[in-house]
Amino acid sequence: MTLLDIKGVSKRFGGLMALSDVSLQVNKGEIFGLMGANGAGKTTLFSVIAGHIPPTTGEVVFDGKRLAGLSPDRICRLGLCRTFQIVRPFAGLSVAENLRVAALYGRARKLSATEAAQIVDDALDAVGLADRRHLDAGRLTLSGQKRLEIARALATGAQLVMLDEVMAGLNPTEVGTMLDTLRRLRTERDLTFVIVEHVIGALMTLSDRILVLDHGECIAFSTPEEIGRNERVAEVYFG
Numbered sequence: 001m002t003l004l005d006i007k008g009v010s011k012r013f014g015g016l017m018a019l020s021d022v023s024l025q026v027n028k029g030e031i032f033g034l035m036g037a038n039g040a041g042k043t044t045l046f047s048v049i050a051g052h053i054p055p056t057t058g059e060v061v062f063d064g065k066r067l068a069g070l071s072p073d074r075i076c077r078l079g080l081c082r083t084f085q086i087v088r089p090f091a092g093l094s095v096a097e098n099l100r101v102a103a104l105y106g107r108a109r110k111l112s113a114t115e116a117a118q119i120v121d122d123a124l125d126a127v128g129l130a131d132r133r134h135l136d137a138g139r140l141t142l143s144g145q146k147r148l149e150i151a152r153a154l155a156t157g158a159q160l161v162m163l164d165e166v167m168a169g170l171n172p173t174e175v176g177t178m179l180d181t182l183r184r185l186r187t188e189r190d191l192t193f194v195i196v197e198h199v200i201g202a203l204m205t206l207s208d209r210i211l212v213l214d215h216g217e218c219i220a221f222s223t224p225e226e227i228g229r230n231e232r233v234a235e236v237y238f239g
C-alpha cells in the first residue's frame, strides 16, 4: 500500500532548480533511502514533503490526503514527521521535557498528563535515552541528540518518519546501534521511514529501495543491489 505519493515535484529557488519533476511512492512499512551528493536536493525534498516550503509544481499525497497548503504542524498531526539535519532540541529543557512537548503538540488528539508521560517513557526506551531523561537536551552528545530527534518524531505518533542524516558524525559503533534501532522500530511499531544518509554503506544495508538525486533530478530508483551496479550513480559518486 502506498503511504506517501510524490507526484512530479519541482522546486525552483530563483534561477536554480533544486528539484526537477521528482516522483516516487513509498510503501507502508518500507525503509526508503534517498541518496545524492551535497546540493542534490535531498533536504529540499524533505522540506517540501513536510510542508516547510511549498513546491513550485507537483503535489504530495500522504495516506490518501493531499498536503498542499497544510502547515508543518498539521502535516505532523496527520502522522508525517521529519528530523532536521542540524539538530535543534530545546536546550534548557530536559530530554524528557523535549519529548513531552513533542507529544503534546505533535498529536491530533489532546492527551492527558498520564498519557503524555507514558508516551515520553516509551519514546525514551525506544531510542535508549531513558538514563538521560533528566539531562539538559543541549548537553547530549551528538549521538544522543540524533536519538532525541528520532524520539521526538516517535512522541508525535508519526507513522512515517523522515530522517535527514541521522548517522552523520557518528562513529561506527554508534552507526551500528542506530541501524539496529531503526530496524527494530520498523518491525515493532510498523513505522515507515524515508532516510537521507551520506553513510552509503548504512543506507544500502537498511533500505528496501533507493532513489538517487543529482542536481535535483532523479537519476536512479531501484533496489540497493541495482543501485550498487548503476553506472550513472557510480559516476556521480566516484567520478
Ligand SMILES: Nc1ncnc2c1ncn2[C@@H]1O[C@H](COP(=O)(O)OP(=O)(O)O)[C@@H](O)[C@H]1O
Residues within 6 Å of the ligand: 013, 016, 018, 036, 037, 038, 039, 040, 041, 042, 043, 044, 045
Ligand atoms: N532556501 C533556499 N534558497 C535558495 N537555495 C536553496 C535553498 N535551500 C536549498 N537551496 C539550494 O538548493 C540546492 C539543494 O540543496 P539541498 O536540498 O540542501 O541539498 P542536499 O540536502 O541534497 O545537500 C542547493 O544548491 C542549495 O544551495
Ligand SMILES: [Mg+2]
Residues within 6 Å of the ligand: 042, 043, 044, 085
Ligand atoms: Mg541536506
